[in-house]
Every structure is written in C-alpha cells, then in structure tokens.
Amino acid sequence: QEVMIRDGGLEWVTIAEAGNNPEPIRALVSRRLLEDESRLDKEPTLLIATGKGKVRAGIFSRQHLLTSGLECSTALPVVRDAKKRKMNVIMVDPNVHGDRLGMVTFEKSMEHLFRRWEKEECSEPSSSPPFNQKDLFVLSHSQSGAQLARYLLDKSEHYIPHIRAIAFTDSTHNIQWAKSQNKDSLKELLESDNCVYFKCSKDNSSDELLDPLPSVGEPVDTDDFWKHRFGNIKTFCAGTSEHSLTNWFARCHIWDHFDKHLPRVMSKPSSLDDEDDDSSLISPNQGRPCGESS
Secondary structure, eight states, X not given: OHHHHXXXXXXXXXXXXXXXXXXXXXXXXXXHHHHOTTHHHHSOEEEEEOOSSSXXXXXXXXXXXXXXXXXHHBSHHHHHHHHHTTOEEEEEOTTTTOGGGHHHHHHHHHHHHTHHHHTSOOOOOOSSOXXXXXXXXXXXXXXXXXXHHHHHHHHHXXXXXXXXXXXXXXXXXXXXXXXXXXXXXXXXXXXXXXXXEEEOOSOOOOSSTTSOOTTTTOBOOOOHHHHHHHOSOEEEEOSOSOGGGHHHHTHHHHHHHHHHTSOOOOSSOOOTTOTTOOOOOOOTTSSOTTSSOO
C-alpha cells in the first residue's frame, strides 16, 4: 500500500472511527481530490474495490503478494495507469471489519466518499451525460461486484447517470436483484456496452502461473445459467485460472474498455511525476498500459 500511495499520489481518508473494532474504516484517495473535492464533479474518477477475505484496500491476493510479486497481486499497475490518464483514484477497504460487515463497510465508504453526489436532488437518469461531468469508472473484483450491485439498488439515481464504464473481474453480483426490484436502469446498465466481465478460465494448462493463457481477452461463450445470473453482459477470458490474478492478466483489456469511454482529447500521455499538470485526458490507445513489458 505504501508503494501505491507514493506512485499514485494517494492518502488515507478516515470514513468512520473504530468504535469497538480494532481499526477505523478508511479508504485510499487521490491527494489532489482531497485538496479540491470539486474535482469529483469535473474529472474522471476510478473506483477500485477488492474481493472478500483478509485482503485490504488495493490488494487482490495476500498469497501472491508474498510469492509472486507486488504488481500482479495489487492494484498498483491500475493506479499508475489511472494517474497517467489524469483520473482520480478511490480505493475502498470493505474487509477492514471482516467479511460479515463487508456490505456495511462498503455502504459507509460510498456514502462518505461520494457524499457530494448523494446529497444532490436527482433528475431523470440520462443515458449519455457530457464528459467531464461526474464521470465514474469502476474496477470491481469478486465480492465487491455484489456489494456494488446491491448498493446501486437503492442509490442508482445518484450513480448510474455518471457511470461511464465498469469492469467486473470474477464478480459475484446477480442481475436478478435488479429484475426482482424493477430497477430497470440498473439492469440496463449491467447488460450495456458500458460493462464487461472478465471470467477466470477453467483452463490451467499454462506451464507457468504468471504466463497468460492464449485465450486472454477472447469472448467467452456463456450458457443459460450464466445469462440468468449475469444477463447479456459481454464476457471475456481473464487469461488465467487463478481467481486472484484476473485483474493482472486482464489489465490491458480492462484499460481498452475504459479508454473507449474516456474523453479523447489528449495528444500525449502524462508523466507519473506530473502531479500538478491540469492538461486534458489521455485518448484511447495512447500510452497504453500493456504495450511494454512489465
């Protein structure tokens, strides 16, 4: 986390005090967003949420953090590439009080971090709001996909008009939740081109754990059970049979998806050290995160 804080220009924000718990609820947030909260309304923001268990903010696998390396097991590569695109970053920490309170922690985090949006009176959701007006991108891994979908059931009017793109990686959400509560706008979002799903492969034929499968990024044929649960979401192979490494192997394709929905007005990528440069956003396929060896 210290490396992500350094390279991403992030700081810890306290959401709620510890109370009877050993730790407070916190989140990692771009420093520039803390200095000027109005950036949330004017610049694209990337929300990163990890899965359940004992993993913490920005960490997808404790095991691989110890055995396979920092980049493949954490959100560090995503944070670096978001900064190149002048995106604000928010990383929630839903497991700080354990699995049982994961949903409660996620709710408290969202309510605090996006309180500017939630306090506003909502108009009818628009299918195509202008760019640079509360643009939200989401990378949601595993259990956080269910937490996000459940949260949007009650707060859809505050978020759906501003969600540009979501990348689910081995998510556990269920589109039937939206259908059963007649949340048509949420159902439409989850099946739209704004959302993609990267699925862990059953193919474990790769000789090396950190070598991507040849099928990485290729469309996956989904059966009726899959469509009943996730709807007609575009589904692709994550390039690995290892659940906690899906974000690492699919990272190029995740950014391809996000880049399609980012403003296309920048002529060159920005430097990681260019903290105060307010130039426009990077355009798709410029300064791509996976074009060079990692």
